[in-house]
Amino acid sequence: MKAQVLEGEGKLPQLKDVPEPEAGKGLVLVKISASGINYADTMMRRGFYLQNPQFPFIPGFEFSGVVEAAGEGVKNVKPGDRVMGMGQSTYAEYTAVPAGTLLPVPAGFTDEQAAAFPVTYLTAYGMLTVTARAQAGESILVHAAAGGVGTATIQLAKHMGLRVIGTASSEEKLQLARRLGADVTINYAETDWVKPVLEATAGRGADIIFEPNGGNALERDINAAAPFGRIIVFGMASGSQIDPSLGTMFQNSVAVSAFWLFTLMREPERMAAVVRELTALAESGRIAPVIGRIYPLEEAAQALLDLESRKTTGKLLLKMH
Numbered sequence: 001m002k003a004q005v006l007e008g009e010g011k012l013p014q015l016k017d018v019p020e021p022e023a024g025k026g027l028v029l030v031k032i033s034a035s036g037i038n039y040a041d042t043m044m045r046r047g048f049y050l051q052n053p054q055f056p057f058i059p060g061f062e063f064s065g066v067v068e069a070a071g072e073g074v075k076n077v078k079p080g081d082r083v084m085g086m087g088q089s090t091y092a093e094y095t096a097v098p099a100g101t102l103l104p105v106p107a108g109f110t111d112e113q114a115a116a117f118p119v120t121y122l123t124a125y126g127m128l129t130v131t132a133r134a135q136a137g138e139s140i141l142v143h144a145a146a147g148g149v150g151t152a153t154i155q156l157a158k159h160m161g162l163r164v165i166g167t168a169s170s171e172e173k174l175q176l177a178r179r180l181g182a183d184v185t186i187n188y189a190e191t192d193w194v195k196p197v198l199e200a201t202a203g204r205g206a207d208i209i210f211e212p213n214g215g216n217a218l219e220r221d222i223n224a225a226a227p228f229g230r231i232i233v234f235g236m237a238s239g240s241q242i243d244p245s246l247g248t249m250f251q252n253s254v255a256v257s258a259f260w261l262f263t264l265m266r267e268p269e270r271m272a273a274v275v276r277e278l279t280a281l282a283e284s285g286r287i288a289p290v291i292g293r294i295y296p297l298e299e300a301a302q303a304l305l306d307l308e309s310r311k312t313t314g315k316l317l318l319k320m321h
Contacts, residue, residue: 005018018058028077032090036148062084062087065095122274134207140157207230
């Protein structure tokens with residue numbers, strides 16, 4: 001089969017012929033229709049993800065497709081079923097994943113929407129409901145508001161009755177955030193966003209802050225947080241890690257916590273509840289992935305470079321066929 005292979009840290013993937021995986025015991029072989037591109041893919045490429053791979057490897061975390069074969073003991077799906085899910089090595093024509101990790105495709109979803117859904121929406125909704133325990137009437141500061149997780153968070157937060165403040169680096173991105181329902185938008189490339197956040201909340205600060213960058217941004221998050229505010233760090237796109245100042249945190253009793261989707265996946269009951277709720281919202285039309293650009297499998301390297309440039313909006317995808 002054709003797959004994109006990363007040979008070493010700092011390199012870009014190359015299209016190669018590799019052996020097709022097999023549907024072993026408990027596994028399902030899926031013919032991939034589309035694969036989601038995530039910032040974690042670029043972090044792994046550059047060597048600062050939470051769990052860096054052994055090279056060479058095939059990148060990719062999520063996909064949509066059709067079941068090609070079901071291994072011994074698999075009862076929840078059969079060949080021909082449309083599925084989506086999370087796994088490994090999805091920048092490829094086929095992937096083999098544990099049957100229990102497959103998710104139902106919401107009714108009415110295209111292959112592209114299905115591939116754009118799992119990581120971003122499970123991350124956003126997991127942070128909102130499990131980690132932040134968001135309540136209607138609270139305010140939330142969403143950084144990278146025009147990206148995959150950002151656009152998902154805005155939709156979900158508005159559905160839950162939150163007031164959304166979004167930051168992005170261009171007017172085009174801010175316009176997208178506003179179209180999705182953001183109440184206040186801030187261009188962080190032109191201004192330090194702490195003061196505008198305080199002004200937008202009558203001096204109180206944001207009750208919830210989603211932080212994808214880490215590094216120096218975390219100190220400003222603390223300064224922009226409300227009393228007993230909750231800052232959820234879900235990425236280190238900056239590539240640096242800086243410990244927050246406890247002294248500053250004490251002033252407003254601010255909590256800083258972390259979220260990693262794979263932790264939620266290790267909690268079956270919580271994961272199942274999140275999936276049920278998200279599927280219902282998707283099928284009702286209340287949420288839908290914002291797809292920025294679709295690349296052919298051959299252009300995976302360009303897709304990663306475009307994502308790293310921070311000039312893209314919405315979710316980026318690879319299309320296999």
